[in-house]
Amino acid sequence: MATLNVTPDSFSDGSTHNTLPTALAYVHEAVRVSVDILDIGGYSTRPGAAFVSVEEEIDRVVPFIQAIRSADPATTEDDGEENRMVRDMPISIDTFRWEVAEKSILAGANCINDVYAFTGPRNYPYPASGAAKEQTTEYMRQMKDVARKFAVPVILMHSRGDAGMNKDYSVYDYSDDGSVLEGVRVELGMKVDEIVKGRGCIRRWNVIVDPGIGFSKTVEGNLELLRQGAAVTADRLIGSGSNEKKKNPLAGFPQLVGTSKKSFLGMILYDKRGKSTEAKDRIWVTAGAVACAVQQGALVVRVHDTHEMSDVVAIADALWR
């Protein structure tokens, strides 16, 4: 999955692909290295990112989707073939808003990628009542409706509100294989259960889960999720105490893992080598993390540097899959 952030402020590529020509050039590059799906986002999840209205988010993403879908195959022979592949490139829309999801799908997107897993921005701590609960319930209902109506796959990510906060997973210390792993299984599992079970549920086969690396996790927590990624979706029991234990609600779901250029990689590099990096300097560290995700069985890796990471995936895949 190739990331295309059409925002002026996204942390890693905000300023380079937010015009139509640069974005299209990026998609052509993606096609040439056999990227499977393009992820378009118009509202940065970076901590402290500026608020964007629904209308503005739609206005940012829809023209890009339309431009990709109208790539003209009837040009010269070589370009025509590549344009056809650009036009047919599967697109996922990175949004937590149902209005944006619906408009994007109508413009030609095929998949919803939601960092809040259909519960909206006010989902942590997960509200039990009050206005926040009403808001999460409304997001849940509307997002499910859109996903059902168009029968599109959805990517549901683990997060805990502001990505830079809420990094304490000690309530899950009982788990034998890591409190962050258990935290993701329990917290994302609860949301996934709400989405794939009960009246109005969406099809289990249309769900892909994302452990949310870099979202409200410590450096060690992120490493734990990478190192033992397969355990997130393992068929095992979760919970503590014999009465509380139940089958892992994430068992069997395919995983998407996004590590590209994230700050915890930069922190490790600084720790080990005393080297300070900007997001744009983190291509090689990303390669290490991507290889690990492939080894742990991830179905999709979400990256910015399609050219380099296609090579990494090819070798990791040959080694471990």
Added chain:
Amino acid sequence: MRDSDLIRVNDLLVTVLLHSGSRWPSKGSKPTAQPVHISLAIPHDISSAARSDDLSQSINYSTLASTLRTCLSPTVASHEEPAFESLEQILFRCFDVLLPHETTSAPRLPGAQIKIVQLKPPLHCKALAIEGETTFGSSASWRLTKINHIVEDLGCNPIIGVNPAERLERQLVRINITVESLNAKWALKHWLDFRALTRRLYQKVEETSYLTLEALASFVAVETLQHLQSHLDNIADYNPKIRVKAAKPCALVFADSSEVEITRYFKDYPMELTLASEASNRFDSSSSAIHCAAIALGSNVGDSIQNIEVALRLLENPLLVVGDRSTISQNSFVYIVNTSFLYESAPMYVTDQPSFINCACMIETNIPPVNLLQLVKKIEEIVGRKPSFRNGPRVIDLDIVLYDELNFDTRALEEQHTLDNLNGHLVIPHPRMSEREFVLRPLYDMIPEYVHPSLHKSISTLLNELTLISDDPPMDKIQFLRSLRTGNIEPQGR
């Protein structure tokens, strides 16, 4: 207070006439003469006899023994009397003889424990026994305080064990069952049909293929409780305790056997012991009741994932699919409340065709099973089931696999022994589900702990057993990107 002293007679051999037969049932109405062992224990304070060393201070066991023999054995005159219906009757006769009514002049005993062992019991078991304990209450006659029914060493040969070799050959399992009733009043009115119980257990256990003795012992407990429930009125109210021991003599080289012992009550099996009548009433009585059913879907023609999506959408619109309101009434509803992953599997039975895409869903509905069958058949027709041969290509195939905890068969009772006449009929649970990974694996995604209402095994166990014996590679899960490439479905108004 110290425990009472006991005077015993052990294994007194007596010949009795039993209408319930011996190894084989009685011929005609004639009872079968056969040996039984009677053991009795009489509580009696022996301290004075011990001091005086005088037998007259104690109970003369020789008299007890001869009294019992005389009362129970056929008389020389008739050869056909006394005859007994059951072991219970012999037991009660013993109590009558030993603990007579107050008006008689015989010496008064404070109570007795008696065990009757049938030495030549119905086939496959080593012995049957009944054990009773009585005291004199405030009333003039004896009071039964406890009764145990015992099946000793029922030998069965199921497939059992986790080792590959054990999946291929049957092996001996020895089963011991004790039904303990502290509230023994029921036994005064009814007797336990040991022959029917041992026959049922022998047949059912031989059909099983568990991996563990634990599962087998639990299965035997359920079967025993079900037998009690169907043969003895209100037996559950008396809350008998079932103790089951299951031993594998061929498991360990340096031990006689390995064994699991469990103790169970009716309350331990709320799912399995729901009365059949309750289950069938649940959907007849009111159409507002919500039932839960599992439906398996399969397709191998055209865009299979799209076919499945369309079928599911139709399923949730039963009033649009079936116009006949006598089949699907105006208030009918179907909600899909869970779905499995999608799987791809090689075709079974007829292999020269494209592979199948399979999945399953759980629904909540108020539509009774037979009407639900008509709904799914209509959906198959709409989505485009072209007439095809059995097990041949399918645009879409919908099977009702489970419906609540129902055992349901629309065929006449005498036709239910085979699976060759299923056409046009509905059998729930789906009779071939336990041999089909493409049904079990999707169910495992949703309801791994659901217990099959007639096989009494969980979905998880059934899947485990199937994959253990099968050499086929496991089915492939259809991954996200494949469902993505099938394109979007146009939004559809309701």
